[in-house]
Amino acid sequence: xxxxxxxxxxxxxxxxxxxxxxxxxxxxxxxxxxxxxxxxxxxxxxxxxxxxxxxxxxxxxxxxxxxxxxxxxxxxxxxxxxxxxxxxxxxxxxxxxxxxxxxxxxxxxxxxxxxxxxxxxx
Amino acid sequence: xxxxxxxxxxxxxxxxxxxxxxxxxxxxxxxxxxxxxxxxxxxxxxxxxxxxxxxxxxxxxxxxxxxxxxxxxxxxxxxxxxxxxxxxxxxxxxxxxxxxxxxxxxx
Numbered sequence: 001x002x003x004x005x006x007x008x009x010x011x012x013x014x015x016x017x018x019x020x021x022x023x024x025x026x027x028x029x030x031x032x033x034x035x036x037x038x039x040x041x042x043x044x045x046x047x048x049x050x051x052x053x054x055x056x057x058x059x060x061x062x063x064x065x066x067x068x069x070x071x072x073x074x075x076x077x078x079x080x081x082x083x084x085x086x087x088x089x090x091x092x093x094x095x096x097x098x099x100x101x102x103x104x105x106x107x108x109x110x111x112x113x114x115x116x117x118x119x120x121x122x
Numbered sequence: 123x124x125x126x127x128x129x130x131x132x133x134x135x136x137x138x139x140x141x142x143x144x145x146x147x148x149x150x151x152x153x154x155x156x157x158x159x160x161x162x163x164x165x166x167x168x169x170x171x172x173x174x175x176x177x178x179x180x181x182x183x184x185x186x187x188x189x190x191x192x193x194x195x196x197x198x199x200x201x202x203x204x205x206x207x208x209x210x211x212x213x214x215x216x217x218x219x220x221x222x223x224x225x226x227x228x229x
Contacts, residue, residue: 045159047220061216101171112164
């Protein structure tokens with residue numbers, strides 16, 4: 001059974017840092033691209049970052065570019081999101097998801113984790 | 123930047139057909155995917171590449187995409203289908219784009 005389990009969320013002050021992890025089971029992430037999303041309270045879904053199979057291709061949404069860093073450890077079957085310079089507006093549930101097909105118009109997300117809550121507040 | 127527009131809410135009676143639209147400039151030239159998110163849960167893929175249904179998704183879920191509009195259709199809607207639904211497409215500038223979501227109420 002494919003599972004994605006996020007961890008590392010919590011309460012952090014504005015300007016602080018946090019590192020999220022996404023542990024995969026039931027498949028090996030080395031064969032898939034991976035993504036991070038977030039959902040602010042009562043709001044819709046927002047894609048924030050993509051990492052290709054070899055980590056050579058990485059994309060970020062403008063809202064997090066320069067502050068967040070996505071990475072993967074295929075040996076640990078895990079995905080990570082380092083979040084720096086956090087702002088109030090980064091408060092959200094953060095999800096990881098597996099990507100399918102070539103990155104482009106055919107791309108979609110077939111499995112999502114349960115999410116981890118990040119609260120940025122003083 | 124590319125934008126997708128969904129109606130905020132759709133209501134349907136049990137057993138009837140629900141249609142949720144997603145509008146975007148020449149959306150029919152792209153692929154649309156749809157995700158279901160029940161209250162307090164993570165999103166679930168219900169339709170990908172316009173019309174394809176993942177394994178485990180009931181046949182009552184179907185999709186279409188033409189012109190400027192993609193449509194998620196739920197035939198014989200059940201109470202368990204009550205959820206938020208998000209359409210998604212890909213754009214070369216902003217990459218992954220989601221619609222604002224549609225709350226489906228079954229009453």
